[in-house]
Amino acid sequence: MYENLINALPAVLSLGNLLAVVIGVIAGICVGALPGLSATMAISVLIPFTFGMDPLVALGMMAGIYNGAMYGGSIPAVLLRIPGTPAAVATSFDGYPMAQQGRGGYALQVAVVSSSLGGIASALVLMLLAPPLAKVTLLFGPSEIFWVAVFGMSAIVFLLGGDVIKGLISAAFGVFISLIGIDTITGYDRYTFGHLELLDGINIVVLLVGLYALPPAVALLEEVRDLDTANTGRLNTTSIWQAIPGMLKYWKTWIRSSVIGVFVGILPGAGGSMAAFLSYNEARRASKNPQDWGKGEPEGVAASETSNNADTAAALIPALTLGIPGTAVAAVMLGGLLIHGLQPGPMLFRDNPDIVFGFMWQFLFAAILLIALGGALATNSFAQVLRLPRPLLGAIILALIFIGVYSINGRMFDVYLMMGFGLIGYFMDKLKFPLPPVVLGLILGGFAEQNLRLALRIGGGDWSILASSVASKIIIAMILIVVFMPLISRGIRRLKARPDAG
Amino acid sequence: MTGLLLTPENRIAIKLASAGWAPSPCPQTGKAMKSKPTNTMTDQPRIPDTQPSPSIEDATSNPGSQTMSTAPAKRSRRFDPDLIAGTVVTLGAGALLLRTSAMPPMTALLPVTMLLVLMVLGALLIIRCLVRLKRDNGVHEPLQVFTNIRRFLGIAAAIVVYVACVANLGFYTSTAVMIPIVAWCFGYRNVRGLLLADVIFTGSIAIIFVLLMGQELPTEFFLR
């Protein structure tokens, strides 16, 4: 197999294919940076174009777009508190405070380096470990996936912010929203009020744009005075190569987040945003100063950005080997492959090794290119956007939001829905209800419930099925350890301190 | 977008601010005549905003009115934002709860749980707010939600009108018109800058979406 890898390399290095990757990365960064436009949409739009193209050119562009978009989303997340893609929500937790403190440029540099490293890790894993990891995918049935979702939900504790009641209301609201739509197990529709468009549930991009993008756009228009944009506008950047040595202390976070990202990528149904949340949470738990997180801790940006790029290539592991895409984007990419007559499965590797392994190389190059293209692109171009007068910026963002939401499904209903969420988000901001629990509730609530009920259906109503397999037991143990460890260690510390005090 | 008319007062303001960005909000004299008498914010058109930002915890005013006078504590008790939020949450969750009747038990389990949780939390919020108000006895200043309600309503109206126009008149027309108008109304007065930005933005979107992507945005009314 490794010789196949090497044999595929020359084709990838040809001018046309390399150019495709470069264009893909640039396009991906731009698309990711525009709130409302997501990688899924960009690749869906690309697919018809690729009909006549050489497969590697098409795949190269897709790989580039995917990686680029996962980084691009962090740019407005840091600069405007508007995540460009759902996966960048966790980046805004620490990225935006950093920008407010005048360290926006550094935040973006951390983001680009982390994204690149995450993407590289993902591509390497795809190239070298695809077959064994595909088996790991299969180990995860509904009950195991349920426990992983529960694990993710435990992140809510950290995201509640200062006010527990309001935080819990946000979380419950998010979970409730995730339940709107048709119940796939019984066929009943929940709270759709007769609207066909709600049957598939509320799309996370619609919710995210409404909650996260519309209120800041309104704020840009609302603010009376020309706020001191000097801080956020001036990015204060040194060359990225000089900045990297300062980031090396985040290596543990990089490794941990890459692992989490890859793992979430290979699980079908879980995507970039879940990876980012989980890894942010874990990094915070493991850090020495968790109370600084949320106020401008660069490691938070590193954690989030690494894992949302780490799940890109990993999502293709089960996709290429088993035809089971790990994320929505991977699903669209599979469709793109199908159009070229490349059906997933073991025969894909046998009959078209150059294309498959070439694709993997392209992921690697796209990730590496991120530093070169993303660093310069972000700090120079997008930062200029902030120099625009705020009312103009607000008006432009309104138009962009419209485009992004309308383009998801090509209908106005989503736009109206987004406006409704925008109103809710505006008031939530003003009334100090935290927004992250809503997003977490939306991503994980319905997902967890569905898997729980599937597991119960398989077990015939017997709840013990949830703990029956080895994988389930391991995850449950991890949850217990991770949740109770702080309490235990605090208890132990108190015990140790008592003899001194007494 | 009512109230944003070119009244004589506006024209003077425009002349004065013709050099570029005007720090003052869009003259709201038109709207002032239509606004509700009591609880709305009074506008501060000519006084430059001395506060660093429209801060939420404004120590000198409370949500009932933005005047500098101290409002009676009774009003703040009734309109404390937390109180309203708690009420909205509880009532909203309750209303939705009434709709779960038609579903089979397993389907309804999680929604009902979440709604009950919301109702309980909403009630807790109300209780906590009341307790705090009683304890502080009017000394505690609740959150100020709206620094300038007229401006917010203007923005909200602008957004609604814009979306309606896009749906009925087409995307490019509405956007080409919206960007200069909205930017103008909310502070940016440089006409040349406006037009330039408008053309660049609408033009690039048109190029990208129509030529390159073939992705459709709501079609113009003259093309239907």
Place this chain on the structure above:
Amino acid sequence: MSFKSIAVSAALIVTCATTGSAMADYPEKKVDMIVGFAAGGGTDVMARTISPYLEKYLGNGTSIVVKNMPGASGQIGVTAVADADPDGYTIGTYNLPGTMARTLDRNADYSTESFTYLANVVNDPNVIVTPKSSDIATMDQLVEAAQDQPGGVTVAMSSLGGDDHFFLQKLSEVTGADYTPVPFSGSAPARSALMGGHVTMGIINVSEVVNFRDELNVLGIASQERSDMADDIPTFKEQGYDLVNGALRGFVAPADLPEDVKSKLLSAFQKTYEDPDFQAAMRKSGNPTELTLGDDFQALNDEQLVLAKKIWETTPWK
């Protein structure tokens, strides 16, 4: 004759001539093809594969633009086709039994009368599969296991009320056993659970199985004859179980399409089907083809509705 009658007849002749010539020139502008599913899915791939051939055989340098209108398992797209103008410039994809089943379990804004049935192009029969790790490798073993323990056999399906669910109902009837349906939200999670051995068996379509013969036991295929995509799979009929069912995908237009437009479209579909390049392309993208044209398609649709009604009345899935 009076001036008036001359004028009227002249007007009538002119109108007929112009409308006649307009119709004769169909297609004059681009044709929208509405796909009720997201880009990259099976129906979308089929639509995009067939478009260039349809363009060629419709002639007049026309172009077919694929528009995705995903949502509600294709219902939004199909409703849009039903509501469109019957001028031949809007056609759409059509899935059976799903589209008809939706008229039963939801309030659909369309019915069998809302469409002009053009052609059904794909017939993807169901197959029963078990993971390689399972003990059950033949139909007889499966039926035995199912009859032993009512509800003990768990069946992974990609959705509720789709072709796989219908097949399960038929299976239940024919084998006289109770199965436990486990409806996932899509074929990807269903296959993942199936291949991982979390469920006893799965019902999928033959196109999904051809590449994974090493990972799955295929117990049989629900078609009249063996499939040429995988001719080593015995049909259920051969094994003594009368089970024929599958996912059907085709194209429709709004009802009351003018006759000449309809016949142009039908002949384009016929020629496309006979084009060997088209057949090769469909093969490569994993779509088993079988053409059912025009009125035959309408009859097929009515059959499917009857079947759906029967199942809905005895064992409704909702």
